[in-house]
Amino acid sequence: MHVTGSHFTHFADRTDAGRRLAARLGGFGGPGTVVVALPRGGVPVAAEVAVALGAPLDICVIRKLGVPYQPELGMGAIGEDGVRVLNEQVIRLASVTDDQLAGVERRERAELERRARRYRGDRPPADVRGRTVVVVDDGIATGSTARAACRIVRARGAARVVLAVPVAPVDWTDRLEEVADELVCVDTPSPFFAIGEFYADFSQTEDEEVLRLLAEARARERDGAGDGIDEGGDRAGGEESGDESGDGVDRELVLPAAGAGLAGRLTVPAGACGVVVFAHGSGSGRRSPRNRHVADRLNRAGLATLLFDLLTETEESDRRNVFDVGLLGSRLTAVARGLGAGNGTGDALVPETGGLPLGLFGASTGAAAALHTAAELGPAVRAVVSRGGRPDLAGAEALGRVSAPTLLVVGSLDTTVLDLNRRAGSRLRCESELVVVPRATHLFEEPGALDEVAELARNWFLRHLAGRRSDARNP
Numbered sequence: 001m002h003v004t005g006s007h008f009t010h011f012a013d014r015t016d017a018g019r020r021l022a023a024r025l026g027g028f029g030g031p032g033t034v035v036v037a038l039p040r041g042g043v044p045v046a047a048e049v050a051v052a053l054g055a056p057l058d059i060c061v062i063r064k065l066g067v068p069y070q071p072e073l074g075m076g077a078i079g080e081d082g083v084r085v086l087n088e089q090v091i092r093l094a095s096v097t098d099d100q101l102a103g104v105e106r107r108e109r110a111e112l113e114r115r116a117r118r119y120r121g122d123r124p125p126a127d128v129r130g131r132t133v134v135v136v137d138d139g140i141a142t143g144s145t146a147r148a149a150c151r152i153v154r155a156r157g158a159a160r161v162v163l164a165v166p167v168a169p170v171d172w173t174d175r176l177e178e179v180a181d182e183l184v185c186v187d188t189p190s191p192f193f194a195i196g197e198f199y200a201d202f203s204q205t206e207d208e209e210v211l212r213l214l215a216e217a218r219a220r221e222r223d224g225a226g227d228g229i230d231e232g233g234d235r236a237g238g239e240e241s242g243d244e245s246g247d248g249v250d251r252e253l254v255l256p257a258a259g260a261g262l263a264g265r266l267t268v269p270a271g272a273c274g275v276v277v278f279a280h281g282s283g284s285g286r287r288s289p290r291n292r293h294v295a296d297r298l299n300r301a302g303l304a305t306l307l308f309d310l311l312t313e314t315e316e317s318d319r320r321n322v323f324d325v326g327l328l329g330s331r332l333t334a335v336a337r338g339l340g341a342g343n344g345t346g347d348a349l350v351p352e353t354g355g356l357p358l359g360l361f362g363a364s365t366g367a368a369a370a371l372h373t374a375a376e377l378g379p380a381v382r383a384v385v386s387r388g389g390r391p392d393l394a395g396a397e398a399l400g401r402v403s404a405p406t407l408l409v410v411g412s413l414d415t416t417v418l419d420l421n422r423r424a425g426s427r428l429r430c431e432s433e434l435v436v437v438p439r440a441t442h443l444f445e446e447p448g449a450l451d452e453v454a455e456l457a458r459n460w461f462l463r464h465l466a467g468r469r470s471d472a473r474n475p
């Protein structure tokens with residue numbers, strides 16, 4: 001769409017711009033994609049893109065070289081790895097001398113190094129060799145900074161460079177087509193005087209916001225890749241094993257689902273009043289220390305738990321499977337049916353859970369799988385809890401069919417996921433509640449945060465599975 005007039009506001013803020021840009025980039029997602037932001041203003045935009053594409057988020061620090069007497073007018077840019085781009089036409093028209101250019105470059109080089117240390121610390125840049133890199137900024141003016149960023153990621157080995165921005169001048173492709181393989185823009189309005197005129201809120205992005213968004217992105221990536229790391233004290237194994245002393249059960253088992261053998265851990269306390277199946281779609285499950293922490297609290301409250309891996313080890317190596325909600329949901333549905341939970345029939349493989357009311361606990365993309373299963377099984381699922389989940393990935397149609405009471409738990413500092421949960425929650429037609437844990441990030445790593453999640457889940461399941469008040473059992 002082309003617009004005219006300098007008073008037209010196209011985006012509410014950078015977050016809004018990022019969401020709308022992400023809608024144009026759906027075809028670039030996948031395990032081989034990295035999103036690279038230009039700090040500071042490009043980071044809020046890129047954070048939305050990274051979430052939508054399920055891709056890691058990194059930065060490429062660039063500093064504009066502004067004309068000495070008009071700093072907002074770029075005469076070039078410098079970047080990491082010694083990259084330097086000059087706009088000779090602007091330098092000539094502005095009559096900038098060599099000494100003036102050198103002075104501006106000295107100051108900006110010092111600031112570039114300061115920001116690179118502050119944003120990245122001791123971490124190296126993301127490894128982009130052989131990968132698709134989506135370079136994101138909040139807009140294009142002269143294009144110098146974008147040009148420098150594209151050159152940097154190309155020099156670092158990117159196989160494909162995609163330059164993506166919310167807004168740019170109509171001739172931006174002519175300026176930048178030689179540095180990127182793909183150019184994506186939401187709007188190219190005319191006339192175009194400055195990027196900020198197309199934002200209702202174009203206030204400066206502070207360092208603290210950049211650091212927060214980068215930390216959230218790293219947490220999401222760790223939750224996807226690190227949840228499967230076994231920690232000290234965790235019992236693991238592929239074959240059946242465990243403790244069935246007394247009336248309780250605690251054993252490893254293999255669950256058949258859609259032709260795959262999925263490893264799981266079943267814990268059934270004596271006199272269990274319900275069973276909760278855990279789903280984590282980001283390449284982990286039964287060994288997740290966070291899921292096991294919550295499961296232990298549920299076990300002590302008299303609830304059985306099944307933690308299992310939605311993907312086999314071979315399938316985990318293909319990151320596309322992590323976001324295949326249809327695959328994950330079908331696996332979870334097959335396992336839930338195999339438990340015989342909620343229908344009183346029991347099952348030869350897992351007889352200990354026969355007849356127990358069924359609840360589902362989903363984290364990350366596993367939350368979408370849980371809601372997919374809840375929509376498929378209807379009343380057989382009595383309750384759903386999502387921890388830092390992506391319920392939006394279940395899709396509007398499935399969300400509208402969920403009948404099980406659903407609790408969405410999100411950290412207050414996990415702002416992108418919090419907004420996605422709010423929007424997904426508005427599509428639920430069942431009893432639902434969104435609880436925001438104060439000062440918590442995506443993984444709830446802050447002191448006491450995961451304990452609060454466990455307590456919320458315990459109360460929700462006891463209320464809806466056992467039909468008791470949440471304080472009926474207090475371990």
